[in-house]
Amino acid sequence: MLNTTYKKRIYLAAPHMSGKEQKYIHEAFETNWIAPLGPNVDAFEKEIADYVGANEAVAVSSGTAAIHLALSLLDVKKGDKVFCSSLTFIASANPIIYQGAEPVFIDSEPETWNMSPRALEKALLDASGEGTLPKAVIVVNLYGQSAKMDEIVSICNYYEVPIIEDAAESLGSSYKGKPSGTFGRFGIYSFNGNKIITTSGGGMLISNDHEAIQKARFLATQARDPAPHYQHSKLGYNYRMSNILAGIGRGQLEVLEDRVNAKRDIFERYTKELTHLSGLFFMPELEETRSNRWLTTLTIDEKEAGVSVKKLLNALSEENIEARPVWKPLHLQPIFHGISYYPHSERENVSEDLFRNGICLPSGTNMTVEDQTRTIHCIKMAIEQ
Numbered sequence: 001m002l003n004t005t006y007k008k009r010i011y012l013a014a015p016h017m018s019g020k021e022q023k024y025i026h027e028a029f030e031t032n033w034i035a036p037l038g039p040n041v042d043a044f045e046k047e048i049a050d051y052v053g054a055n056e057a058v059a060v061s062s063g064t065a066a067i068h069l070a071l072s073l074l075d076v077k078k079g080d081k082v083f084c085s086s087l088t089f090i091a092s093a094n095p096i097i098y099q100g101a102e103p104v105f106i107d108s109e110p111e112t113w114n115m116s117p118r119a120l121e122k123a124l125l126d127a128s129g130e131g132t133l134p135k136a137v138i139v140v141n142l143y144g145q146s147a148k149m150d151e152i153v154s155i156c157n158y159y160e161v162p163i164i165e166d167a168a169e170s171l172g173s174s175y176k177g178k179p180s181g182t183f184g185r186f187g188i189y190s191f192n193g194n195k196i197i198t199t200s201g202g203g204m205l206i207s208n209d210h211e212a213i214q215k216a217r218f219l220a221t222q223a224r225d226p227a228p229h230y231q232h233s234k235l236g237y238n239y240r241m242s243n244i245l246a247g248i249g250r251g252q253l254e255v256l257e258d259r260v261n262a263k264r265d266i267f268e269r270y271t272k273e274l275t276h277l278s279g280l281f282f283m284p285e286l287e288e289t290r291s292n293r294w295l296t297t298l299t300i301d302e303k304e305a306g307v308s309v310k311k312l313l314n315a316l317s318e319e320n321i322e323a324r325p326v327w328k329p330l331h332l333q334p335i336f337h338g339i340s341y342y343p344h345s346e347r348e349n350v351s352e353d354l355f356r357n358g359i360c361l362p363s364g365t366n367m368t369v370e371d372q373t374r375t376i377h378c379i380k381m382a383i384e385q
Contacts, residue, residue: 007320010375013194013295016366018255024247037221038243044250045204051253052171052179054187054206056213059241059249060220063168063190063203067138068095069216069239070164070186070205076101076135083123085115085140085147085166086329086341087351092140092166093330104134105331105341108350112286113297114147115139116350117155119342124159136162141170141180142327143283143360144196144263144294149175149183164188168203171196172260172292180292181206191245196259196294196365197252199245260292262365266372267293270361273376274298277383279305297326299357307383309359315382321375326358 024040033039041059049057060066076082078100084093086105096103106123109116120137127133137156139147149165156163163184167173170180171189181187187206191199207213218224223236241249271282279301285291302308307315309325316323329351331341344350362375 008371010321010362010367010371011364012322012324012360012362014364014366015193015198015200016259016364018251020254021248021251024250025244028243028247033243036240036242038246040243040246040250041241044241044246044253047250047253048189048204049206051256052182052187052206054182055208056210057204057206058213058216058220059246060203060205060239061241062091062201062239063166063188063192064091064095065220065237065239066186066188066190066203066205067092067164067166068098068237069219070188071095071099071101071136072219073186073212073215074136074162074164081127081132081134082136082138083120083134083161084138084330085142086331087113087142087327087354088140088166088330089168089327090330090333090335091168092138093336096138101135103330103336103339105329105336105339106137107329107342107344107348108142108354109148109344110350111284112145112147112289113142113283113350113354114145115152116342116344117148117151119344120152121155123340123342124155124161128159133159134161136164136185138164138166139184140166140168141173143297144170144173144292145283145285146170146173146175146180146289146291148286153183162186168192169195169294170292172256174290175286176288185209186212191249191252196263196292197249197256199241199249199252202241202245202249259365263293263363264291266363266365266367267296269369269372270296270298270376274379277305277380279303279307280383293363295360295363297358297360299326299354300359301357305383309357312359312379312382316375316378319374319378321378322362324360326354326360328355 167181
């Protein structure tokens, strides 16, 4: 292998500016709307709501903050339970702990890698029998792929449990023609630096419930009462997005469809060049869904491929190419030791298998074809040697 000092770094998913952001940032500086809130925030909220077909949206400091607000709006508190996808980043579940509630983790299923309706139904049946139904179910759309929302919505409606749809990774994706993030009582998006569009750091809470979104704005702005002095009757949070960052988001949103198409092109190049190799299985796309393919992910059958995930990661790292394992399931995280977990079936722990065998490949939309070709060549060399 060549010394990485002489190799350009290829990132997993670097921010990709379009140039359109400068217009809105410049307007903010020219009008001195530098403090949090302002015209860009108002416009960004409306533009996101219009894009996904939601009634309203509130721009906040992170996707985590959006989940926290959703749980607060659902009156989740100490002693309550909240069901959550296990195969996800810890930010999906941390707000449950913020509220003093108890998470219950639900396994994935193989067709989408997302929450297993079978496991969810079993968990809700048990909870119903014990008289401890959860206050909410947090469903995550992993790597841009929607979960099986028809089944999940049907199950949750039967037990009258509201859904928070964590679409942090799936803005621009759809399920049966309906935008990702719009199936639950609340939906959330993330604009972290690695997401398909970014505001550097930020998030959005969406809902068709006008009253709830108004309350979310109140809570996210330190819950300041309408008084001439600073008065607070409820606990609030410093969660609002700044006008500068919202300007970045507005420019990014203008190129979202271009970014989705680019992500899907990246996925297609990977599959075209690598599917002939034994033991590689790319993340599926459920019928009647359109994934934004935020990250190209696949699993490796070590016996068939002749290479382990660890060995492939090391080979890519030696070439200064960033790749990562699939998310470690939350029920395996030390911080959640002893928390209840429902597997897909008695014999199948799908999320554990995906973590053990899964890898995320560089998928940034500012990655050149040459960068991707280099990545593909490295993978081929690691497998075929």
